[in-house]
Amino acid sequence: MSSRLFHTSRNPETHPLTFRVRDDRAPVGLEEYQDTRGYEAVRNMLRDLSPDELIERMKAANVRGRGGGGFSAGMKWSLTMKGEGVPRGYIVCNADEMEPGTFKDRLLMEELPHLLIEGMIIAGYANNARLGYIFLRGEYVEAAHRIEQALQEARAAGILGPKVCGYDFDFDIYLHTGAGRYICGEETALINSLEGRRANPRSKPPFPGQSGAWGKPTVVNNVETLCNGPAIVLRGADWYQSLSGERSNDGGTKLYGVSGKVKEPGLVELPMGASAREIIDMAGGMRDGLELKAWLPGGGSTGFLLPEHLDLTMDFDTIGKAGSRLGTGLLAVIADNQSIVSLTRNLEDFFARESCGWCTPCRDGLPWTARILHSLEKGEGENGDIEMLESLASDLGPGKTFCAHAPGAAMPLQTALKHFRAEFEAGISHPQREAHAEPIPVGSV
Amino acid sequence: MEPSTRDASASSSYSLIASDQYPDDFVLSDEEREAIEQEKGHFENPRAASIEALKIVQKRRGWVPDGAIYAISNVLGIPSSDVEGVATFYSLIFRQPVGRHVILICDSSSCFLTDYEQLRDAFTRELGIGFGQTTEDNRFTLLPVCCLGACDRGPALMIDEDLHGPVDPGDVASLLEQYA
Amino acid sequence: MATIHVDGKDYEVDGSDNLLHACLSLGLDIPYFCWHPAMGSVGACRQCAVKQYKDADDTRGTLVMSCMAPVKDDAYISIEDDEAKDFRASVIEWLMTNHPHDCPVCEEGGHCHLQDMTVMTGHDRRRYRFAKRTHRNQNLGPFIGHEMNRCITCYRCVRFYKDYAGGEDLGAFGAHENIYFGRTTDGTLENEFSGNLTEVCPTGVFTDQTHSEHYTRKWDMQFAPSICHGCSSGCNISPGERYGDVRRIENRYNGEVNHYFLCDRGRFGYGYVNRADRPRQPVMRVDSDDERRDELLDVGGALDHSAERLKKAQRVIGIGSPRASLESNHVLRELVGAEHFSTGIAQQEYENLQLMLEIQREGALPTPSMREIEDHDAVIVLGEDLMQTAARVALAVRQAANGRAQDLAAEIGIPAWNANAVNTLAQGRQYPVFLATLTETRMDDLARERFHGSAEEIARLGFAVAHALDDSAPAVEGLDEATQTLVSTIAEALMTAERPLIISGGSMGSREVIQAAANLARALRQRDRRGSLTLVSGEANSTGLAMLGGHSLDWALDSLGEGDAVVVLENDLYARADAERVDRALGAAECVVCADHQSTPTWLRADIGLPVATFAEGDGTLVSHEGRAQRFFQVYDPSYYRPNDLTHESWRWLHALHTTMEARRVDWTQLDEVTEDCAEHHPQLAGIRDAAPSASFRIKGQKLAREPHRYSGRTAMRANISVSEPRAPQDADSAFTFSMEGYNGYAEPRSQVAFAWAPGWNSPQAWNKFQDEVGGHLTGSDPGNRLFEPEPDNRLEYFTAVPGRFEQRDDAWRVARLPHLFGSDEMSARAEPIQQRMSAPYVALSEGDARRLGVDVGTELTFTIGSHRLTLPLRISSELRDGVLGVPALPTMPAAVNHEWAHLGEETKA
Numbered sequence A: 001m002s003s004r005l006f007h008t009s010r011n012p013e014t015h016p017l018t019f020r021v022r023d024d025r026a027p028v029g030l031e032e033y034q035d036t037r038g039y040e041a042v043r044n045m046l047r048d049l050s051p052d053e054l055i056e057r058m059k060a061a062n063v064r065g066r067g068g069g070g071f072s073a074g075m076k077w078s079l080t081m082k083g084e085g086v087p088r089g090y091i092v093c094n095a096d097e098m099e100p101g102t103f104k105d106r107l108l109m110e111e112l113p114h115l116l117i118e119g120m121i122i123a124g125y126a127n128n129a130r131l132g133y134i135f136l137r138g139e140y141v142e143a144a145h146r147i148e149q150a151l152q153e154a155r156a157a158g159i160l161g162p163k164v165c166g167y168d169f170d171f172d173i174y175l176h177t178g179a180g181r182y183i184c185g186e187e188t189a190l191i192n193s194l195e196g197r198r199a200n201p202r203s204k205p206p207f208p209g210q211s212g213a214w215g216k217p218t219v220v221n222n223v224e225t226l227c228n229g230p231a232i233v234l235r236g237a238d239w240y241q242s243l244s245g246e247r248s249n250d251g252g253t254k255l256y257g258v259s260g261k262v263k264e265p266g267l268v269e270l271p272m273g274a275s276a277r278e279i280i281d282m283a284g285g286m287r288d289g290l291e292l293k294a295w296l297p298g299g300g301s302t303g304f305l306l307p308e309h310l311d312l313t314m315d316f317d318t319i320g321k322a323g324s325r326l327g328t329g330l331l332a333v334i335a336d337n338q339s340i341v342s343l344t345r346n347l348e349d350f351f352a353r354e355s356c357g358w359c360t361p362c363r364d365g366l367p368w369t370a371r372i373l374h375s376l377e378k379g380e381g382e383n384g385d386i387e388m389l390e391s392l393a394s395d396l397g398p399g400k401t402f403c404a405h406a407p408g409a410a411m412p413l414q415t416a417l418k419h420f421r422a423e424f425e426a427g428i429s430h431p432q433r434e435a436h437a438e439p440i441p442v443g444s445v
Numbered sequence B: 001m002e003p004s005t006r007d008a009s010a011s012s013s014y015s016l017i018a019s020d021q022y023p024d025d026f027v028l029s030d031e032e033r034e035a036i037e038q039e040k041g042h043f044e045n046p047r048a049a050s051i052e053a054l055k056i057v058q059k060r061r062g063w064v065p066d067g068a069i070y071a072i073s074n075v076l077g078i079p080s081s082d083v084e085g086v087a088t089f090y091s092l093i094f095r096q097p098v099g100r101h102v103i104l105i106c107d108s109s110s111c112f113l114t115d116y117e118q119l120r121d122a123f124t125r126e127l128g129i130g131f132g133q134t135t136e137d138n139r140f141t142l143l144p145v146c147c148l149g150a151c152d153r154g155p156a157l158m159i160d161e162d163l164h165g166p167v168d169p170g171d172v173a174s175l176l177e178q179y180a
Numbered sequence C: 001m002a003t004i005h006v007d008g009k010d011y012e013v014d015g016s017d018n019l020l021h022a023c024l025s026l027g028l029d030i031p032y033f034c035w036h037p038a039m040g041s042v043g044a045c046r047q048c049a050v051k052q053y054k055d056a057d058d059t060r061g062t063l064v065m066s067c068m069a070p071v072k073d074d075a076y077i078s079i080e081d082d083e084a085k086d087f088r089a090s091v092i093e094w095l096m097t098n099h100p101h102d103c104p105v106c107e108e109g110g111h112c113h114l115q116d117m118t119v120m121t122g123h124d125r126r127r128y129r130f131a132k133r134t135h136r137n138q139n140l141g142p143f144i145g146h147e148m149n150r151c152i153t154c155y156r157c158v159r160f161y162k163d164y165a166g167g168e169d170l171g172a173f174g175a176h177e178n179i180y181f182g183r184t185t186d187g188t189l190e191n192e193f194s195g196n197l198t199e200v201c202p203t204g205v206f207t208d209q210t211h212s213e214h215y216t217r218k219w220d221m222q223f224a225p226s227i228c229h230g231c232s233s234g235c236n237i238s239p240g241e242r243y244g245d246v247r248r249i250e251n252r253y254n255g256e257v258n259h260y261f262l263c264d265r266g267r268f269g270y271g272y273v274n275r276a277d278r279p280r281q282p283v284m285r286v287d288s289d290d291e292r293r294d295e296l297l298d299v300g301g302a303l304d305h306s307a308e309r310l311k312k313a314q315r316v317i318g319i320g321s322p323r324a325s326l327e328s329n330h331v332l333r334e335l336v337g338a339e340h341f342s343t344g345i346a347q348q349e350y351e352n353l354q355l356m357l358e359i360q361r362e363g364a365l366p367t368p369s370m371r372e373i374e375d376h377d378a379v380i381v382l383g384e385d386l387m388q389t390a391a392r393v394a395l396a397v398r399q400a401a402n403g404r405a406q407d408l409a410a411e412i413g414i415p416a417w418n419a420n421a422v423n424t425l426a427q428g429r430q431y432p433v434f435l436a437t438l439t440e441t442r443m444d445d446l447a448r449e450r451f452h453g454s455a456e457e458i459a460r461l462g463f464a465v466a467h468a469l470d471d472s473a474p475a476v477e478g479l480d481e482a483t484q485t486l487v488s489t490i491a492e493a494l495m496t497a498e499r500p501l502i503i504s505g506g507s508m509g510s511r512e513v514i515q516a517a518a519n520l521a522r523a524l525r526q527r528d529r530r531g532s533l534t535l536v537s538g539e540a541n542s543t544g545l546a547m548l549g550g551h552s553l554d555w556a557l558d559s560l561g562e563g564d565a566v567v568v569l570e571n572d573l574y575a576r577a578d579a580e581r582v583d584r585a586l587g588a589a590e591c592v593v594c595a596d597h598q599s600t601p602t603w604l605r606a607d608i609g610l611p612v613a614t615f616a617e618g619d620g621t622l623v624s625h626e627g628r629a630q631r632f633f634q635v636y637d638p639s640y641y642r643p644n645d646l647t648h649e650s651w652r653w654l655h656a657l658h659t660t661m662e663a664r665r666v667d668w669t670q671l672d673e674v675t676e677d678c679a680e681h682h683p684q685l686a687g688i689r690d691a692a693p694s695a696s697f698r699i700k701g702q703k704l705a706r707e708p709h710r711y712s713g714r715t716a717m718r719a720n721i722s723v724s725e726p727r728a729p730q731d732a733d734s735a736f737t738f739s740m741e742g743y744n745g746y747a748e749p750r751s752q753v754a755f756a757w758a759p760g761w762n763s764p765q766a767w768n769k770f771q772d773e774v775g776g777h778l779t780g781s782d783p784g785n786r787l788f789e790p791e792p793d794n795r796l797e798y799f800t801a802v803p804g805r806f807e808q809r810d811d812a813w814r815v816a817r818l819p820h821l822f823g824s825d826e827m828s829a830r831a832e833p834i835q836q837r838m839s840a841p842y843v844a845l846s847e848g849d850a851r852r853l854g855v856d857v858g859t860e861l862t863f864t865i866g867s868h869r870l871t872l873p874l875r876i877s878s879e880l881r882d883g884v885l886g887v888p889a890l891p892t893m894p895a896a897v898n899h900e901w902a903h904l905g906e907e908t909k910a
């Protein structure tokens, strides 16, 4: 069962990610993949490009990380420790896709596993990696099956192994499936999980490129980011840049999508910088009788935007300036009859539950946040709750917690309070409850 | 020379040092042991196989009994407290018995926006259990799960390895019938 | 060095530190939890947030966790910034959301880091109105109490237990706000350093269960700087007393010795001080009508009777003790004369002690301090099962091995304090540690290579490595191939190391093993290697006694005869020599006077018993195996609560006895006078004068307080005896008062600190305030004074007596004593909690021997060893050498069986 993918006419020039997707939605096998210039990029690269040249090309293409962070992949690759005396490290594909509202990597992995494999070989070559791991969330059973099959095909065809496509480069890929927990998507927590540990994030610095999996230089990239590699190698950075034209400084195309109460939720590959309105229109607009009240541009950890923001270009900088984040670029729409308080409560429940428990603000601040939201949702809030939420949201912000999980939780809360304060105020029924009208002294020494 | 990880099989079979760590009432089957051994080979360090090892045990037994923690710790040569630390961290490792079928209902935002709560209530009503519980006939266990990446098909859920969505609350009974 | 600007002031700090460490070292207060000076930073708790500015012009700044921020030259930071303060207040508020607020019944209360930080951040109003999560607690054995609801999830416990101490059975479980620190199941924490959890945990999750039995708040206890008597390591301790009982022992910081950590024997083994069966009054055994009766005496009577009986004797022999102070031993020696003084140490052990001393003083390599042990990059241990004989040294060796991680990290610019990053990079890579022991040890996981064999085989290995390093060292003939390979491996590792460390000691009772270690040292030196040599000596004052000199115990036992009298000082002879032999010797003597604080078999056998002080009731000087003379100070005056208690320091008793015998007035009324006399008589001990400040030492004109200034109930605590409050006992022997009067601050340089307390710092973290740099040295220099350094001209030649091969016998097994952390130390073995951790007696055979005999684990085997017959259940070891019988060194086991041949009893053979 696959996601709806808009655009019937997709071609390699304009839809580098999805042009191979079959109408019957069966996975694209090795033969078919190679018939459509699959693995040509790897061959060209190994024949013509040094790792440094490859990295330069990636940098020029300006592929910004599709996992949600938006960090330039080329830049990341250029920072990986390489050279004399440095052990060969790892490429890790972040296929943990658990960001609420995100369903793009699933399509790429289920239908185009060879595209991902090719992308990983390219990243592996650029970063002098010995092995690649695909860190796939455990629930993606179908994807696991298809990737495993593709890996076997690739190995059998000599595409993976001691001599990749016959060239003097050895590289193989293992599939690793997870056992739940959203935090595994955070790249350093992911590495800990890959090493068989509790998925607590690691401090940065040192960055994974210096000391990652098993202390070796490691590059973590999102599935979609990696899938951009082959076309860039094949067609060049200029072509890639030109895909988004004047719309955005970010190059290439993006797998956008929309969920929530639209008529036809689904995915679409559009040039970077399409507008949210285009994407929602593609999905047939809101279901009958519903109006758009707000939207999340790219997952549960992005900030709420309003209908007035619909024409903003969906790229990292523009959405950032509007007070949110592009995130994964998959919108969730909220209809006029839906409660922002409830949705925010749902999000904060999620983030509180998925906190790894390493740092205090996230571990103990989020449950408190969620509990206040439960009160407000039930109409049992108290005076001061909103101020408390504001202060919590600020204390959970960037730089204050160990990783970006809690800031991700803070953003929807902060923006919900900003845009929909009245809805929260409506949840307050108690001026302040008897029991603690007088604050309780904790005791002193 | 790099450190060799402590391989339990290589350490002494008779020891003066008493430890109460390893109750021996649990035995890994040969296939389980083999599968774990094979998994070890994929990584620089056998510890990395700990999650997979737990999943291997769980796949055959439905859950991870206490004894498996020690058995896995033995095979991987890492402390049982590390194995338990991992087992209790990850939400898809079950440290308590579950029903024959595990229902994972996505409770994240997109499904929430497509009326997940009604669906959840339908399951609760139909099965007479809440999240974290197992039906008396041991047939179903109900659990919430993070965004299943099926947001365009919300509200979505998984039963065992099958993804379903969108599921109408009215169809819950017939859906459950597929799982004996 | 770097300059940093903190809230408008400029400071010079160590540029390799993190900001938290640097600021604390400056004396600035920043609250923190997860950071620990010995364990570095992990950035988990977020309590240490400060504002950091780009430059002098930046007014906005950003919050950083000071523990994770490297010190940069010219950095501008603010601790006082409002945003930083607010954030820190929020962190405490979150940490407290689930906390039970049970301070009144919590044993951490009053020395709780969490309390201190709560006050420091100003959190005093609860705003969280929802339910708290609760946890179930575990039974973690006799040492450690567990109350998980108080947990603030700083992860310090597991980081200490696993990463620092190498423990395995404590973990972090669960996720999000439901995180649990404990064992996989209920059960005793196995690691030998579990007690440090009580100090490492910033709140009351892990508490000292031996303290719970007779709990007293920190502010209500009386303390003194003391030295652990558990082994020869000389760890510094801070015992706390109330109502005449020692209530607990905590670590006392000494930057050169134990710094922050103790082993569990030292921390939990104090119970013998409080035993109800302790002699508290002098006793004389009177024979009347075939019956032996104990007659209690007063001090005068005890002295008169003893003096009279000793004067009647033709000769008085004195038997000293390695568990008694130098002063007490010296006074005994003065009493009986040098020619009649025995150290109380069995011949073979004593000879080995002398040998070790010679090697330490005249050998090729210096003896490192315990702290310096951590700074070596290759270690070979010959013969010593460190975890059982000097556990704190084993912990230091672990840090040496782990030091590789920090060095590897440094290569790519990861600072040493970034703990998890360091570990991640190192992936368990360690510096090489080679263990050559009789059988498996509890530090085997550290070993790159292990060698198991008999004493001569271990010695041969050592000799062979020395030869491999330097041709002119004597060679070893007939090594098998595997050993030869191991020899090369070790030699190469020692040669590639920059600071190799050799460790050996006396516990195997093997002269050759010690000589092999000396040869190793010399060989390294011949090859121009720098390195160190540690020789573990055994008991708290074994090294001191070896330096003091005297005859062996065997001499005393052999020469005691008709007409002789003997004075035994704090020594149970039955624990050191064959019972029949002791009986014979004591039986021959006209009179046996025993001065001890325990009702030992020797005490019970004596004609007159003099009740003496333990370390808690007296002062004295000990010399640790590194040659560090250290003073322990009296914690309390026992007669204050028990007017009938006539306990006095041994030196007081014996000096009084001496002067009574000579019918003259006493010379010495103060410890300092005895110390001085001892130093004068023994030039090699001259340095003991500087082991601690004298009784006349004052700070700002004041003596030093033994009690915190909040000490309560003083006027009433003796009301059950008399309602009029007596004057507090006076202490002529030291610079300390038995009260809260006196100096207890930290602003003046100090090295003798009874208890660490500073305003706002009630927990052990208060040590920060007493250190020149946090985790460094005490402001008044670290306590103690080293008595020897090796002679620079390296006089000691190679030892040449390479032992032959171990000749295994068919009909007999060579007995090897197996030391046990819990049980092998006579005194702590008398403490109830230690007894709970003591192994049951057993005999151990190799797997091969067991197979040959057709016996299995648990089979009751009978062996005869000399005059002893032992019937004990069998333990089998795959690591033990064939032909060796392991016999645990436990209180109920015969002492004098090491190296004897054991024969299988007839009944077992059948």
Ligand SMILES: Cc1cc2nc3c(=O)[nH]c(=O)nc-3n(C[C@H](O)[C@H](O)[C@H](O)COP(=O)(O)O)c2cc1C
Binding pocket: A064, A065, A066, A067, A068, A069, A070, A071, A073, A094, A095, A096, A097, A098, A099, A182, A183, A184, A185, A186, A187, A188, A220, A221, A222, A223, A225, A226, A403, A404, A405, A408
């Ligand atoms: C809490 C959290 C969860 C994340 N989950 C994912 C995820 O599921 N998939 C993903 O690709 N990136 C995820 N990220 C982002 C990754 O940390 C990382 O930035 C990304 O994998 C880098 O790849 P990219 O540069 O190609 O985007 C997550 C980050 C955080 C803080």
Ligand code: SF4
Binding pocket: A183, A200, A201, A354, A355, A356, A357, A358, A359, A360, A362, A363, A401, A402, A403, A404, A405, A406, A407
């Ligand atoms: S913000 Fe802190 S507790 Fe939350 S997931 Fe990140 S490290 Fe863990």
Ligand code: FES
Binding pocket: C020, C031, C032, C033, C034, C035, C042, C043, C044, C045, C046, C047, C048, C049, C065, C066, C067, C068
């Ligand atoms: S002490 Fe700095 S984060 Fe805990």
